[in-house]
Structures are given as C-alpha cells and as structure tokens.
Amino acid sequence: MTLFSIRGIPVRLHWSFVWLGGGLLLFDALSHGLGGAAEALVLGVMVFGSVLLHELGHALTARRFGIGTRDITLYPFGGIAAITAEPRQPRVELAVAVAGPLVNVALAGLGLWAWKLGLPGAGIFATINAGMALFNLLPAYPMDGGRVLRAFWSLHQDRVRATLRPSRWAVASAGR
Secondary structure, three states: OEEEEEOOEEEEEOHHHHHHHHHHHHHHHHHHHHHHHHHHHHHHHHHHHHHHHHHHHHHHHHHHOOOOEEEEEEEOOEEEEEEOOOOOOHHHHHHHHHHHHHHHHHHHHHHHHHHHOOOOOHHHHHHHHHHHHHHHOOOOOOOHHHHHHHHHHHOOOOHHHHHHHHHHHHHHHHOO
16 A cells, blocks of 8 residues: 655555554553553654665665666565666665665664653664664675675676675575
8 A cells, every 4th residue: 555655756555564563553552551552653653764764765875876766665574665776886786775774873873862862762763773774784685784795796796696695695594
C-alpha cells in the first residue's frame, strides 16, 4: 500500500508491516495496558522513521548520480529503496551504499544530543540508530556493508568476483 511520496519517490508499506505492527500493539495493550501500547507505538514510529530516512539516504544519493528510485518499501524488519539501476562505478556504489548508514549515524548523534538535553526516549532513539548503522554495515552482500566491499574490490578485480567475495561471507556466516 502506498502511503505517500517524498520528492517523487512513492513510499510503500508492505502488508506484513501492518499485520505484525498491529499484532504487537494489541499484545502490548493486553499485557501492559494502554500505556504499554502507547510506548510501543512511539518506539515503532521512531524505528519506522529511521528506516525510512535510511532508505531515503540511499535513494537521494542514487538520484544525485542520475539513478532513479522506483519506490521505497518498508517491511517489518527493514526497508528497500528499489533503485532503477545498479551503480557501475565503484565510487558511486560506495556513495549509495554508505548513504543509509550515514543517515543512521547522524540520527544517533541527534539522539545523543537530545539525550543530553534530557528528552525522554532520546537514548533509545540514539541506540536504535547506532545499531541500525552497524547492522547495515555487516560485510555481507547484499547488505550495505557487502556493497561497500564490492565497491572496494571492484577497483582491483572484475565486478563478478567483487560480488562473489562478500556473497560468500554471507553464506559462510549463515552456516556458523
């Protein structure tokens, strides 16, 4: 379902997001009352906003290099900015790959600043965004970190081999 557009990029919500989010809110309401459900809703909005801004970082950076974005789709455990073409130049791929995690680093910094001012929930916001940045930089393709490695290795070898290296890391890590 399309929620809205940002700078001409449709933002969609996958149906599973609605079902899982609704289920979690209901669970919190039944087990912790309306206060617990309200806290869960605020946390959900913080995560939702952080994921959206992360994906928007990828999309707008890709646009800067002439690559369009079909849409951004948000899932219960992340999001995808569906860019219309794979970056072919390593420096462009690097820029697009790191843009999302850099947004999360900036949001974590903003959260730390707000935490120092004593704003409620700011520490959680900072922690969530720091965790999102680190998770997305795991060196496994197609994660952002795997794309960073592919960009680096593309400077030294053909693109297929540069793709296979972080892909193998992902498979090897999953088997441990």
